[in-house]
Amino acid sequence: MSTTFTHAETSTTRPTLQGRFGMSASTHWLATAAAQAVLERGGNAFDAATAGAFVLHVVEPHLNGPGGDMTGVFVAAKTPDSPQILMGQGPAPAGASIEHYTGLGLSTVPGAGALAAAVPGAVDAWLVLLRDHGTWALGEVLEFAIDLAVHGAPVLERVSAAIRSVSELFTEHWPTSAALWMPEGRPPAPGSLMRNPEYAAVLRGLLAAGTEAEGRTAQIEAARAEWKTGLVAQKAAEFAATPHRHSDGGDHAGVITTEDFAAFDAGYETPATVEFRGHTIAKTAAWGQGPMLLQVLKILEAYADADLDPGTERGAHLILEALKLALADRDAHYGHEDLDLDHLLSEAYVAARRELIAETASIEFRPGELPGRSTVLPPLEEAEEVSGGAGVGAGVGEPTVSRPGEQTVKATGETRGDTCHIDVVDRWGNMISATPSGGWLQSSPTIPGLGFCLGTRLQMTWLDERSPSRLEPGRRPRTTLSPTLVLKDGQPIIALGTPGGDQQDQWQLPMLLRMLVGGHSPQQAIDAPTLHTTSSPGSFWPRTWEPGGAVVEDRLGEEVISGLERRGHRITRAGDWSLGRLSCVTRDPATGRLSAAANPRGAQGYAAGR
Secondary structure (H helix, E strand, O other): OOOOOOOOOOOOOOOOEEEOOEEEEEOOHHHHHHHHHHHHOOOOHHHHHHHHHHHHHHHOOOOEOOOOEEEEEEEOOOOOOOOEEEEEOOOOOOOOOHHHHHHOOOOOOOOOOHHHOOOOOHHHHHHHHHHHHOOOOHHHHHHHHHHHHHHOEEOOHHHHHHHHHOHHHHHHOOHHHHHHHOOOOOOOOOOOEEOOHHHHHHHHHHHHHOOOOOOHHHHHHHHHHHHHHOHHHHHHHHHHOOOEEOOOOOEEOOOOOHHHHHHOOOEEEOOEEEEEOOEEEEEOOOOEOHHHHHHHHHHHOOOOHHHHOOOOHHHHHHHHHHHHHHHHHHHHHOOOOOOOHHHHOOHHHHHHHHOOOOOOOOOOOOOOOOOOOOOOOOOOEEHHHOOOOOOOOOEOOOOOOOOOOOOOEOOOOOEOOOOOOEEEEEOOOOEEEEEEEEOOOOOOOOEOOOOEOOOOHHHHOEOOOOOOOEOOOOOOOOEOOOOEEEEEOOEEEEEEEOOOHHHHHHHHHHHHHHHHOOOOOHHHHHHOOOEEEOOOOOOOOOOEEOOOEEEEOHHHOHHHHHHHHHOOOEEEEOOOOOOOOOEEEEEOOOOOOEEEEEOOOOOOOEEEEO
């Protein structure tokens, strides 16, 4: 690289790992260890990622669960030039109509409780991937998660804090959650062992369903059938039908049924892609927020390399302004099954959007106009204008990080959530980036006999018939889950991603610019200070925005931050090490050399490999 951006110090918090055998990286060291153990025992990247994902259910239950969803992007070594999306986003149940929700007096889908539950898609997606691209038997893959669920995983400080933040809700309204997560009547202490024998029994039940099946594929199919039509579907639907507290302060029954479980099949889709500086970037289509990153890259492509440095005032300003434009398109247009991405990513459309970037910060919501479509704006409520809810809420999503001095639970009962991520590459060239999420322990009450709860992805839909992201039976909510795959000359070279809801692509953008343009190593790009905008309606309840808002890590530097403020950005300083939980793996097709890096923030994410 001829360009070297700022913040590319030779020393990092940890080295970029290098080797030739296999690499794993995730948001929790035990998931990384499980994935790497699979590689070391002869499994491929898909076996490893599946094993690590089920471990994440156990060790990061405040960030994801079996009742949630996932999105992955991967390449199989046998077809390296054909990336695919692993689609594990379930749709709205058949009973989830706008009329039903507004009939309950709701103006938005609650952020917690079974009314917000889409059909769980994560488990079926992982089983489909294992069936088609893995090599291990299901029992071998699940043994890591079962062992941790039976014998216990150490409680993270953040798990303890999450449970503590909703302890009143659990005690007063969700007794089944209190029984699982507060077995001694109080939140577990950090470092204590957290067991989940009911979830271990669920996983063993999936294995038992395939006992009589002949062959690996048939066993996995039997497990899928058991998940969708057996104990899990029956208990979840029965329990959700009992009225319980939601984040709006009301007690409502969910609408999900056993028929909804049975009707969903995870599968594969073709990714949306763009070319940027000689690289192909692969993302989900517009049922996810992935194309937003593609739009930003196309907007920024016309600028000189030096202008794209996130560590400079100009670079940070251009990034924030391009993000606002792409996010406005996301919130006004994404969700259409037939959205014309070719137009959104065309040179003419992108050029017109680029012309809107001025030298000062915009505080407007400015989506573009699409031919043949009316533009439906989402409600634009500023965060400070939203009053408290009527009752105790719960974990309403994966928005941004808490600000310095902000309480974990607001007056409304809202808590700050997140999600998790895993990347794996093996010596054969298989590569995957995946973001499991939803179904976190504060989503809705724990289902007795299952050891987990339903997710809340429907909170991303609007109760507006005109909206492309409207609530509609059988329709996928527009998810924020957004892993990334980068290819060069038709070969996969980088798999990366991060938790963070609306911030996922925003935090990936500076990392990509630093690696593809600025000469950073993977760990340097992860360690470097980052930023994001809050100048778009949040995807999570209560769906507010902060016009012109930007959140930055203090390490960006006083000169840069002050310059952004002079340009009109409404800056929130988030501390030195607070934004992003990025990880990645890489492969050099010419030499077979592999690398991996993971986020040091929170002392939780790790990479491993050799």
